[in-house]
Amino acid sequence: MGSSALCDELRIKVIFLMVFLFSSEFGLPQLGAAALGINYGQVANNLPSPEQVLLLINSLKITKARIYDTNPKVLTAFANSGIELIVTVPNEIVGQLTNSQQALQWLMTNVKPYIPATKITGIAVGNEVYNTEDQALMSNLVPAMVALHEALVQLSLDSYIYISTANSLAVLQNSYPPSLGSFQPELVTLLSPFLQFLATTKSPFWINAYPYFAYKDDPNRIPLDYVLFSPNTTGMVDPYTKLHYDNMLYAQVDAVTFAIARMGYQGIEVRVSETGWPSKGDADEIGATMENARVYNKNLLLRQMENEGTPLKPNQRLEVYLFALFNEDMKPGPTSERNYGLFQPDGTMAYSVGLDTLASGASISLTSSSTKGNREEVxxxxxxxxxxxxxxxxxxxxxxxxxxxxxxxxxxxxxxxxxxxxxxxxxxxxxxxxxxxxxxxxxxxxxxxxxxxxxxxxxxxxxxxxxxxxxxxxxxxxxxxxxxxxxxxxxxxxxxxxxxxxxxxxxxx
Known part of the structure; x- marks a missing residue:
């Protein structure tokens, strides 16, 4: 087949996928929904108490948070705060929860005692499971999610708490251009029942998306302006959909949406469970600077205040959780891993992205029409x-x-x-x-x-x-x-x- 014919065939397939996707578009913007959350990691030995953290989050007018466990001190401290909280099942115990009784017991111990005072709205079963190369863990993920969901139904909590898992962008085999987004072939048999579960329970697909990594790996070919949401970037146009992308994060999200559609599923909302930029890194971690971190997070904040969706889903406000609230000094790995925080452990800002000035202004969770007048606050x-x-x-x-x-x-x-x-x-x-x-x-x-x-x-x-x-x-x-x-x-x-x-x-x- 010639290159021209191949391009025509791809274009036809992409057009079909777009019709498939737009038929499931959620319609009007979610004007009443808060779209910005924060990841509250605790891999550190010098963090403030959960009560102090709650005061900090409240002062920033952030209404959503995600934690990586079910720390009783955090769940107790966040009671009656109105903060919507996502809790996490550690990878190490996912296999145990495939048993229905164990799943019910886990909920009775780690969730039921704290609600409704603590507003737990989601459970992340594991983190980046499909990229662990642990075959048993990957195989146990969906059965554990099913068991937990059935336990939620038994407790009459399934209308209030949804279940998903946070995925690395590495689940994709291809993400460029977005319309050719596809999953890794070796994961397809595992992802099919996972996507079926999300579609059945109307739960979101969570993705940990970091344009920083793409830039670090190929700084000579990927424009910094494009990954930092710069308004002056030329961006890129998807050759098959003709959609224009002025930032990489939205392109990554739409690539996931197309990959899901290629598997035959529609109506599954893609949400960003993690994104951020390190303010410090090792010598080989190109781009890990305080200025780049400040610009990335500040420009992302501006987009969130605009009530934006992605080019493929412009009427569906993109939900994003920033990573992270604090620099965490005990995280393993390169220097960057310990320097994603907006704040130092003592509560001082690592750098300013405008969140600190929101304390006297309107909440980030306000609708776009309410936030148009808050530009001086950023x-x-x-x-x-x-x-x-x-x-x-x-x-x-x-x-x-x-x-x-x-x-x-x-x-x-x-x-x-x-x-x-x-x-x-x-x-x-x-x-x-x-x-x-x-x-x-x-x-x-x-x-x-x-x-x-x-x-x-x-x-x-x-x-x-x-x-x-x-x-x-x-x-x-x-x-x-x-x-x-x-x-x-x-x-x-x-x-x-x-x-x-x-x-x-x-x-x-």
Missing amino acids: GGIVKKGDEEGMNFALLLLEEFNLPLGLLPLANIIEVGFVRESGYMWVVQEKKVEHNFKMINKLVSYETAIHGYISNKSIKKLEGVKAKELLLWPPVSEITVDELPTGKIHFKSLVGITKTFPVEAFAAGQ
Whole structure:
């Protein structure tokens, strides 16, 4: 078969998978759901007490946490806190829980005494089991999950607690491009009953996804901007789905979704059980720096506040658990393993990602419409009032080589800008409609406008519409060739681009 015919065949298969996946799309965004959680590991000898940890998590307004055991002190401390907690069955005892009586006893000892005061919502049976090369453990995983689920049913807890296991991304044989995502052939017979269990019980597929590892292993070919969620990255376009990915994490998640679809299953939600970036590493751990860790986690936080889904599932908010809350000094392995924490054991921040400033602001678990106004809380410079706001907006347009008349605002409440990410937002008292006379183009500016500004462009723009006949299509991207005599391009959400002379948007037009 020729390469062209092979590509056509792959494209047809991918289109079929996309139809299969979209038929199971969950519909509207989960606006009421908290999407950001934190992994609370305890492999250390110098951590604060669980009571102190709870105070820290509450101060950050995080409403979900995951622990790697069923530590009674933690479960007791988290009572009546409202924190949704995932507990873990250690790999070492998974085999014992294939017995129905043992599974019931485990729940009666480690879960039942603490609920409902402690809000246990999930049980992770083992961690990265399918990459342990322990055949007995891998074979026992699904029977243990089934036994635990049946015990939950017996205790009338199955409606409140779901069961899954956290998987390493190494379960995939292929993850690039995402549409060709597939599982390791030797795992297929084991994964089929696992996926059937998830589909039957409506439980999520948990994946531990670390773009850091991909970058560390191939820094010359993988752009750092792409793995760090930089708004200025060109990203990649999947050649079969034509979906654009501006960060690796979302590509990894969608690769898992495609792999599940290839196994014939739909409606299984993929959630990120772990992701993070080490702030320190050994000499051969390229990219393990405090600055990269700060940028990765901060940009991920911004995405979470946007209520985002992946390109394949844009209407399904991606649930993510950051790894980790603390640096853990007793973890084995390279230096990086002990330096994933957002905090030092004494409670001081290892670096700032903006979480610390949320203590006086809104919760991360708020809906996107509620969090649009919290940009200054994640490191933004904010100018309030009409005069200061307009002057700041003009300075930004000038700095990034954009025409000064591009934003004809009025009665500004505030203008903000996060230099690290390029995120800019504007809040004004009422919507403004402005006619650019040179080109007779009517453009509307909503009360809330935001996007990512960089040299000669504003991307992921929201709040601006340009009138076309009787319609007002949203403008998603504005780019400029050259000032002051070049062209300016307005791109709509559906990909249609309109081009005008830059001078039509000069100051005073």
